[in-house]
Amino acid sequence: MKKTLKTQVLIIGGGATGTGVARDLALRGVKCILVEKKDINAGASGANHGLLHSGARYVSNDPESARECRNENRLLRQLAPDCIEETGGMFVAVEGDDEKFIADFQGYCEKADLSCRPLDIREAREAEPALSDKIIAAYAVDDASIDPFKLVLENITDAQKLGCKFLRHSRVVRFNKQGEKINSVDLINQTTGAELSIEADIIVNASGAWAGQIAALADAHIDVLYSKGTLLITHNRVTHSVVNRLRPPGDADILVPGGTVSIIGTTSLRMESLDQIRPTVSEVDRIVDEGAAMMPCLETTRYIRAYSGVRPLLGGGGKADDRSVTRGFDLVDHARDGIENLITITGGKLTTFRLMAEKTADLVCGRIGVSAPCQTQRIPLISDHETRWAVPGFSPKYWFKEHDKDDLLLCECEMVPQSAIQEIVDYFDIFDQQPDMRGIGKRSRIGKGSCQGNFCSLRIASFLYDRDLLSADQGAGEIRSFIHERWKGQRCLLWETPVVQAELQEAMHCGFFGLELTTESRKAF
Amino acid sequence: MANVKERRANLTIIGTGMAGMAAACFAARNRIDTVQIGVNSGLIYSSGYLDLMAIHPIGSRMSWNNPWQAIDQLVVDHPDHPYARLRKADIKTALDQFLDFMAIADHPYVHQPDKNTEVMTPVGTVKRTYAVPESMWEGAVALKERKSCLVVDFTGLKAFSAKQIADMLMPRWPGIRPLRLTFPAAGASADLYPEQMARSLEIEENRIRLADAIKPHIGDAKAVGLPAILGIYSPNLVRRHLEALLNLKIFEIPTIPPSIPGLRLKESMEKALTAQNIHLIRQKRVLSVKTQPNGGFLLGVGDQGSHAIEQVIDTRAVLLAGGRFLGMGLHAGRKKIREPLFDLPVFQPEDRALWHNDDFFSPHGHPINQAGLEIDDHFRPVGPAGKPVYKNLFAAGAILAHQDWMRQKCGAGLAIATAYGAVAAIRQSL
Numbered sequence: 001m002k003k004t005l006k007t008q009v010l011i012i013g014g015g016a017t018g019t020g021v022a023r024d025l026a027l028r029g030v031k032c033i034l035v036e037k038k039d040i041n042a043g044a045s046g047a048n049h050g051l052l053h054s055g056a057r058y059v060s061n062d063p064e065s066a067r068e069c070r071n072e073n074r075l076l077r078q079l080a081p082d083c084i085e086e087t088g089g090m091f092v093a094v095e096g097d098d099e100k101f102i103a104d105f106q107g108y109c110e111k112a113d114l115s116c117r118p119l120d121i122r123e124a125r126e127a128e129p130a131l132s133d134k135i136i137a138a139y140a141v142d143d144a145s146i147d148p149f150k151l152v153l154e155n156i157t158d159a160q161k162l163g164c165k166f167l168r169h170s171r172v173v174r175f176n177k178q179g180e181k182i183n184s185v186d187l188i189n190q191t192t193g194a195e196l197s198i199e200a201d202i203i204v205n206a207s208g209a210w211a212g213q214i215a216a217l218a219d220a221h222i223d224v225l226y227s228k229g230t231l232l233i234t235h236n237r238v239t240h241s242v243v244n245r246l247r248p249p250g251d252a253d254i255l256v257p258g259g260t261v262s263i264i265g266t267t268s269l270r271m272e273s274l275d276q277i278r279p280t281v282s283e284v285d286r287i288v289d290e291g292a293a294m295m296p297c298l299e300t301t302r303y304i305r306a307y308s309g310v311r312p313l314l315g316g317g318g319k320a321d322d323r324s325v326t327r328g329f330d331l332v333d334h335a336r337d338g339i340e341n342l343i344t345i346t347g348g349k350l351t352t353f354r355l356m357a358e359k360t361a362d363l364v365c366g367r368i369g370v371s372a373p374c375q376t377q378r379i380p381l382i383s384d385h386e387t388r389w390a391v392p393g394f395s396p397k398y399w400f401k402e403h404d405k406d407d408l409l410l411c412e413c414e415m416v417p418q419s420a421i422q423e424i425v426d427y428f429d430i431f432d433q434q435p436d437m438r439g440i441g442k443r444s445r446i447g448k449g450s451c452q453g454n455f456c457s458l459r460i461a462s463f464l465y466d467r468d469l470l471s472a473d474q475g476a477g478e479i480r481s482f483i484h485e486r487w488k489g490q491r492c493l494l495w496e497t498p499v500v501q502a503e504l505q506e507a508m509h510c511g512f513f514g515l516e517l518t519t520e521s522r523k524a525f
Numbered sequence: 526m527a528n529v530k531e532r533r534a535n536l537t538i539i540g541t542g543m544a545g546m547a548a549a550c551f552a553a554r555n556r557i558d559t560v561q562i563g564v565n566s567g568l569i570y571s572s573g574y575l576d577l578m579a580i581h582p583i584g585s586r587m588s589w590n591n592p593w594q595a596i597d598q599l600v601v602d603h604p605d606h607p608y609a610r611l612r613k614a615d616i617k618t619a620l621d622q623f624l625d626f627m628a629i630a631d632h633p634y635v636h637q638p639d640k641n642t643e644v645m646t647p648v649g650t651v652k653r654t655y656a657v658p659e660s661m662w663e664g665a666v667a668l669k670e671r672k673s674c675l676v677v678d679f680t681g682l683k684a685f686s687a688k689q690i691a692d693m694l695m696p697r698w699p700g701i702r703p704l705r706l707t708f709p710a711a712g713a714s715a716d717l718y719p720e721q722m723a724r725s726l727e728i729e730e731n732r733i734r735l736a737d738a739i740k741p742h743i744g745d746a747k748a749v750g751l752p753a754i755l756g757i758y759s760p761n762l763v764r765r766h767l768e769a770l771l772n773l774k775i776f777e778i779p780t781i782p783p784s785i786p787g788l789r790l791k792e793s794m795e796k797a798l799t800a801q802n803i804h805l806i807r808q809k810r811v812l813s814v815k816t817q818p819n820g821g822f823l824l825g826v827g828d829q830g831s832h833a834i835e836q837v838i839d840t841r842a843v844l845l846a847g848g849r850f851l852g853m854g855l856h857a858g859r860k861k862i863r864e865p866l867f868d869l870p871v872f873q874p875e876d877r878a879l880w881h882n883d884d885f886f887s888p889h890g891h892p893i894n895q896a897g898l899e900i901d902d903h904f905r906p907v908g909p910a911g912k913p914v915y916k917n918l919f920a921a922g923a924i925l926a927h928q929d930w931m932r933q934k935c936g937a938g939l940a941i942a943t944a945y946g947a948v949a950a951i952r953q954s955l
Contacts, residue, residue, distance in 0.1 A: 278883065280878065281876070281877050281878035282878065285859070285877075288859075405714050405715050405716075406715040407715075408681065408683060408715060408716055409716075410683065455684070455781070458647070458648065458684040458781050459683045459684045461648065461684075461686075461689065462683065462684050462685060462686035462689050463683075463686075465686045465688045465689035465692060466686050466688055466689075466705075470689070470692075471692055472692055472693070472695070472696070473649075473692070473693050473696070475648065475649065475689055475692070475693060476648065476649070476650060476693065479648065480886055483885055483886075484884065484885050484886060487884075487885035488883075491881045491882075491883065491885075494857070494880065494881060494893075495857050495858055495859045495877070496857070496858065496859075499850050499857040499893075500850045500851050502881070503849060503850045503851050504570065504851055505885075506885075506891070506894075506931050507570060507851070507931055507936075508570075508781065508782055509885075509886075510886070510931045510932060511576075511930070511931035511932075511934070511936060512572050512574075512646060512652070512779075512782070513646045513647075513648045513650050513652070514646070514650050514651075514652045514934070515648070515650065515886060516586075516886040516887070516888060516932065517580070517586050517588070517650075518650060
């Protein structure tokens with residue numbers, strides 16, 4: 001029999017916006033359920049630079065976004081310090097870049113009331129030795145790096161502790177309407193095939209690039225354009241601070257350092273559908289070549305992962321470059337389409353996720369008669385136990401400090417001990433969820449080191465079997481699924497050492513284990 | 526240059542993986558004066574199983590019981606495959622001679638005539654292979670006969686779960702049962718490594734303690750499977766002792782690479798080849814190549830790190846057996862794949878975008894794995910016109926184009942058979 005759940009608010013989408021709305025509502029005492037067809041940060045929230053914008057990127061073409069970024073940047077530094085690395089940022093121009101844009105930049109910043117300090121070239125190159133000797137202008141701005149995984153994990157964990165229910169792998173298949181009201185939403189569990197129905201007073205569509213598809217299921221309309229952006233992660237950290245190319249937004253013009261790596265991107269490619277969102281070799285080559293103009297070492301450095309996200313763009317588009325379409329957000333009350341209890345929040349960017357959540361929750365609360373004000377601009381995000389394993393560098397520190405000789409390292413690249421995996425598994429258990437290797441990967445550093453899952457996938461599968469968390473032939477599918485997920489980010493970067501490792505991985509997983517001959521990993525429901 | 530040693534050889538084999546080792550074994554058999562050079566043998570990544578041919582066509586995942594029939598079909602469908610350069614009788618002779626050599630090297634193999642054998646892997650899958658190390662053979666028998674069987678693992682040995690293996694195999698083998706034990710000779714750390722376990726089982730007392738630990742759990746088991754840790758050099762001695770103590774069959778299941786079975790292969794071959802007068806230059810690389818007017822080569826040999834040439838080998842023939850990227854026989858840059866020593870033409874997909882499929886486990890394999898050196902019937906790398914680039918330069922093993930040993934499950938057979946073919950051609954040319 002199909003299970004039915006009741007709640008005040010149903011939120012669709014487990015990215016920064018959806019989890020932000022969940023926490024905001026939970027803090028106001030509103031009962032909510034968040035559903036996500038994959039797992040946290042499966043869309044653009046998990047596929048961006050991890051840049052806490054100063055706003056300077058938008059001063060020339062979108063001053064309102066610039067101001068929103070400035071305000072949220074200041075707020076988040078106070079409220080979520082554990083998710084943020086205060087790197088500082090820089091805008092640099094190289095020979096051949098538009099002189100007029102360079103000359104106007106400081107004026108734009110002043111107009112938007114952003115801090116922007118001119119640097120002399122020598123000073124800039126001393127601070128960042130990786131910069132090209134062809135730099136002709138440099139400015140310091142208040143950029144920082146933000147860890148979107150920790151941020152979203154903290155949001156959802158906090159919301160869960162306040163009573164919000166979080167259902168992973170749950171895809172919306174139908175809205176059941178009566179007149180102008182959605183009575184219930186039918187969902188299917190993507191891993192088990194189980195069906196579920198949720199009755200909610202109001203439904204928030206926070207599914208990012210998928211917002212148009214979700215709205216269409218309810219016969220509502222959202223104009224979303226898809227712009228694919230591809231980014232690369234370097235094996236080593238290239239700079240101390242964020243480095244932006246001082247020119248109108250273009251390919252590979254932002255490099256964001258975080259922990260021991262740096263992220264360089266993006267490209268911008270209009271997509272007709274959301275089915276093939278993955279990096280291509282030509283995008284990777286373009287990023288490497290363009291990035292090398294700012295930092296020549298990007299030509300020869302080792303890359304460990306490439307990934308693509310989709311910017312959901314609002315309002316028309318059709319201009320020369322999708323990056324010039326507004327990066328502001330859009331809050332739509334579908335009463336305009338004749339549906340009284342559906343709201344869509346889309347667009348925007350990671351830096352402004354909290355503001356988007358606040359505006360959405362304000363609208364929701366107005367509709368359901370809750371007068372409690374927003375709390376997220378004053379209650380800090382607590383750095384929780386359960387989210388700590390996602391943070392680069394935490395595992396090795398923990399492991400050395402605890403010095404527990406029985407705590408075996410299951411991931412030797414990122415030094416993730418079995419106690420970490422156990423803790424994540426226990427976390428799934430509290431919320432009555434079956435642990436999966438990809439889910440563990442989202443909540444820890446496994447598979448993110450130089451072996452990219454080749455060895456740790458095997459150690460973790462054995463660990464899960466030993467604890468009866470896997471049974472029968474599930475392990476083969478789990479290993480396949482985990483390796484495949486890592487592969488998506490590797491396949492365009494396979495030259496020099498990575499191609500050697502890919503060969504070893506295939507020799508083991510196919511040559512020896514014959515996993516390519518086992519049945520497909522997951523059934524698609 | 527005063528300290529640079531010089532050495533003459535008829536044949537220099539570059540590579541110490543399966544192809545290089547097999548070539549050295551055939552060269553020794555043919556009494557060819559041979560030098561072999563290599564860094565970090567790929568054999569340490571071997572499971573110990575010797576694959577000959579099992580899957581064809583790979584896209585349909587068709588698995589063959591009889592490897593020779595599979596090869597017959599393969600060479601019809603893919604006349605470019607290196608197996609097609611050899612007569613079937615020669616491939617058989619190559620395998621037989623190689624297995625004889627392994628027996629002499631104190632690393633005996635067991636195989637069925639003209640048949641693949643199903644064997645276990647540490648993730649609990651079953652694969653078809655041709656020859657099985659004697660220490661693992663009873664596992665194949667137990668699997669085939671669905672014997673009542675106990676699989677043992679040890680607290681602290683990662684990526685080897687008896688429960689996983691038993692769970693995976695249970696549907697076809699209801700009589701399989703897992704058992705977890707504390708390793709009798711565990712050290713202070715909870716982390717157990719196969720090498721330290723294998724060494725400790727070379728001590729008789731530890732074997733008795735292990736047998737005592739297993740004994741209460743035997744029940745109706747007729748065979749006991751253990752991870753491949755039964756001593757480093759004499760697994761069959763350790764195994765027979767345990768069999769005598771427990772009065773049932775004992776077998777090894779390979780652990781994930783790099784494993785003890787890989788180490789055994791490497792070390793037993795090195796020892797046997799050295800005894801047969803193959804001059805092995807370990808942990809050195811060929812850094813420079815000069816062609817000689819007489820068709821021979823001067824090879825500058827030295828350390829990978831320092832790039833200083835320490836010795837020069839004046840050799841009449843060279844066999845390239847460095848494998849692909851892991852073995853450094855080929856080098857993949859961002860723009861293209863190169864053969865780094867002679868800059869030979871490399872068959873490869875047109876563009877890096879075509880190297881790998883979107884799906885890692887795509888049943889079709891990855892086009893990059895078809896890349897490599899194209900050869901003539903004498904195993905000499907050829908140029909665009911199909912003519913050999915050098916009269917006395919040969920190639921064997923995974924460096925060759927038009928094969929996918931990982932998907933076809935033909936890695937060892939390909940290495941051994943092409944090494945045999947190349948050495949036969951070299952003997953003729955010398």
